[in-house]
Amino acid sequence: MALFHYKTQEDNMTVEHLLKDKWLGGKKTVHLMRMAKSVLDAKGEPVDDWKGPLAAGTELVFTFPDATSTYVPDDNVELTVLFEDEHILAVVKPAGISTHPDGPRDTGTLMNAVMAYVQKNGGDYAEHIHRLDKGTSGVVLIAKHPISKSLFDRMIENNDISRKYIAEVDGYLKRPKGTIRLPIGRDRHHPAKRLVSMSGQSAITNFRMIERKENTTIVEADLETGRTHQIRVHLSHLGHPVTGDTLYEGSETEDGKYRLTATAVSFIHPFTEEQTLIEMK
Structure with a gap:
């Protein structure tokens, strides 16, 4: 319950x-x-x-009493808990696994691991509030009851949850900071890919340079919208794709993973009304 x-x-x-x-x-x-x-x-x-x-x-x-989630519990997926109260759970999604399964019997995703954790602690309900791409690691918020799910979904829609990312991008990024305001739509030639398209949905990414390396640049980005692949598409459009993100012309990495991590989320907690910051340790 x-x-x-x-x-x-x-x-x-x-x-x-x-x-x-x-x-x-x-x-x-x-x-x-x-x-x-x-x-x-x-x-x-x-x-x-x-x-x-x-x-x-x-x-x-x-x-x-009737609020249950149907994810199959899976103890074999690593789970790091960053924050928990009666309303939400914040966990770290490793790179290389999906946020949620595609089918009711699938396992090996973040939500399967979350379900195992919740059931061990006497619960039956867990639903993700937002998602990360399979190759992106970082903070994901989970609702622990239906009212929390409804409220946090509305907060996501209204951009009331700030999400910060750290990315390593190819090349020497000259601009120390900026805002990318370019709509994003589907690539009709590649079903898994998105692109900047004037007929797409509005998308806004703010970024600032943190460190310049020999061949790459470390940037911090935050989202004002939450479009699929938003940071990856926007940075690639600038000519600086995320390192390792070969889908968007990024250079290859030795481990085959791309360098993008959701490092923090912040919001005014709708139940406690306190400013809440949850970040990677």
Whole structure:
């Protein structure tokens, strides 16, 4: 069962307002929670009056008895946990594995490893909030209950989650910093590839140079949008593809991996309302 504890932070807050307006819970989720009497008081008794005003500091427990995820648990995938509370989990995805499986019986992905971890700790629910390309390593956020999933999905859509990356790119990048505002669309000649296309979706990448090496440059990038392969496409378009990213004309590396890591995410936590920074150690 997924659940979380919460103390109301102001007078006259209602359960209905919390779920529908403050946390933007979907109609289906809220309806199912109401039918299942999923909101409990500090004594573990169901709260029946969802429109009744509550005093600040009222303790509530929100439960999701039917919230389960179907990923097959897999202990064979390395999992590094960077952050965890009742609402989210932040983990490191290694380069070379997918964020999630393509089919219900697939294993060997990050979400299979997350499911094994969650089940060991008594949970049944875990859903990724965003994804990283198979060859990209770094921080991935996981929702631990449906309301968290709904809220963080909305935050991703509204660009309320800042995501930073470190990339090593080919060549000598002359500009110390800049912003790339170029739309990205599908490459109709290559189904796995994206390209800068005026008919594509808007995409904005900010970057700054960190270090210049003999044949490559280290840059930090952050995204204002989250298009597929965005950093890889934008940097390649500048003439400085990610080192090792042969799909986008990057030079080959000895291990066959490309040099792109999602190093940090930051956001205002929707449940604690605290500024939260999660970064690679």
